[in-house]
Amino acid sequence: MLQQTRAQAVIPYYQKFLDRFPTAQDLASAEESAVLHCWSGLGYYQRARNLQRAARKIVERGEFPKTYEEILELPGVGAYTAAAVASIAFGKAHAAVDGNVLRVIARYSGDAADIGAPATRTRFERIANHLLDRRDPARFNQAMMELGATICLPGNPHCLLCPVAADCVARAEARQSELPVKLKRMKAVELGVTLLAIERRGKILLWRRDENARRLGGFWELPATEDLPHAKPGSLLGEFRHSITHHNYRFTVARSTGIPACVGLNKRFEWLPLSGLASLPLSTVARKALAVLGKTIN
Numbered sequence: 001m002l003q004q005t006r007a008q009a010v011i012p013y014y015q016k017f018l019d020r021f022p023t024a025q026d027l028a029s030a031e032e033s034a035v036l037h038c039w040s041g042l043g044y045y046q047r048a049r050n051l052q053r054a055a056r057k058i059v060e061r062g063e064f065p066k067t068y069e070e071i072l073e074l075p076g077v078g079a080y081t082a083a084a085v086a087s088i089a090f091g092k093a094h095a096a097v098d099g100n101v102l103r104v105i106a107r108y109s110g111d112a113a114d115i116g117a118p119a120t121r122t123r124f125e126r127i128a129n130h131l132l133d134r135r136d137p138a139r140f141n142q143a144m145m146e147l148g149a150t151i152c153l154p155g156n157p158h159c160l161l162c163p164v165a166a167d168c169v170a171r172a173e174a175r176q177s178e179l180p181v182k183l184k185r186m187k188a189v190e191l192g193v194t195l196l197a198i199e200r201r202g203k204i205l206l207w208r209r210d211e212n213a214r215r216l217g218g219f220w221e222l223p224a225t226e227d228l229p230h231a232k233p234g235s236l237l238g239e240f241r242h243s244i245t246h247h248n249y250r251f252t253v254a255r256s257t258g259i260p261a262c263v264g265l266n267k268r269f270e271w272l273p274l275s276g277l278a279s280l281p282l283s284t285v286a287r288k289a290l291a292v293l294g295k296t297i298n
Contacts, residue, residue, distance in 0.1 A: 004044055013042050024064070027055035036219060036281040043244075043284050045219065050076025068094045079125070087137040095128035096141040097121070100148025106180030107152060110169030114183040186246040193249055195222040195289050196231055196256040203271040206286070219283040220272070222253075222290075231256045238292040242285055251285060253292045 001010045001017075020038050021027040027035065032052065039048040053075035058064055065071045067090075072082040079097070086092035095101075102115050105124045113120040133140040151158045157176050159165050170176040198205040206220040207227065225233060233254040242249045272280065277295060 001042060001047070003047060005042060010042070013039070021055075024055040024058045027052055028059040033281050037279070040219070040281055041284055041287060047076060066090050068092055084141060087141050089138075091138060093129075093132060093134040093137045095125065095132045095137075096145070097125050097128050098145060098148075100152070101128060101144045103154065103180050104144060104148045104152045107157070107170035107176050108164060108168050110173060110175065110179070112175075112179060112181050115180045116182045189247045191247055191249050192252070194225045194233055194252045194254055195285075196225060196228060196233060197222065197237065197253060197289070197293055198228075198231065198256045199274070200271070202275070203273050204277075205265075205269060206272050206280075207269040209268070219281050219286070221283045221286045223269070228256075240288045240292060242288060249285075251289065253289050 001014055017038050021030060021035070030052070032049065035048050035052050036045060039045060042048075054077065057074055065074065066086075068082050068086040071077060071085050072079065077085075083094035084096040086094050087096060097105075102121065102124055105111070105127050106113075106115060109127060111120070111124070113123070115121065115124070128144070131140075147162070147164075151162050155177075159168070159171050159176060162168065162171075165171055168176070170179050196205075205223065207223050208218045208220060223231070225231070233256055235255050237253045237255060239250060239252045242251060274295065277290065282290070
């Protein structure tokens with residue numbers, strides 16, 4: 001949940017998720033739609049699917065894997081997560097290198113290479129593993145993460161409070177504000193989308209993008225004008241912004257009288273009761289659009 005999402009936003013979802021799925025068995029045996037509904041609002045929904053796939057692998061093997069290599073085989077788990085779990089939960093000597101740790105190492109070693117480059121990350125991981133306290137890798141990894149999160153900050157590092165300031169190359173050379181270097185930055189793309197609110201007899205028209213959505217339990221969304229080219233936008237109800245990676249969307253929500261009777265809808269569209277929206281796995285964009293419509297989703 002903490003991937004690409006702030007801890008403050010995650011906490012209530014984390015608590016709700018553990019209440020609903022307290023064990024790997026509970027998560028593994030759940031319907032995907034139930035998992036996505038519990039995740040709804042956090043975004044990056046492939047994380048939820050991977051988490052359930054990982055739970056199923058854990059149930060199949062009868063226990064949680066205990067080595068770095070085995071943990072790395074779980075769906076959705078990368079080198080950082082595998083190292084963090086292996087070291088903190090099982091005392092295995094693997095350095096956990098996240099963005100905070102990359103920043104600490106760049107400054108500590110005085111390395112001005114692009115931290116967005118795979119070769120730089122590989123080199124920094126080697127440095128971290130060289131520095132790693134193999135007697136207590138859990139404490140070392142947590143200390144490195146905390147150092148980057150609270151002292152070795154991106155814009156204004158608190159060097160006077162740093163426990164390793166005397167050995168920091170960047171501080172000795174007065175380059176701490178210049179490091180780390182990240183050269184590759186994708187320019188944000190601004191996009192505008194009009195969503196259609198089409199209601200009739202207490203129901204609203206929603207759809208799922210995946211043609212196998214009924215089987216896969218994908219998220220419900222409001223159709224956009226390009227999804228229903230025959231529908232005519234009516235009165236504008238409001239707008240909101242939403243960002244996905246480097247795409248910045250401005251969504252406009254408009255009422256529509258619907259589509260001509262002669263135009264059929266494919267199986268991805270469905271008229272769903274407004275009274276049952278709270279039980280549906282809705283995309284974050286759909287939730288924001290329904291809020292514009294004045295529909296409260298709990």
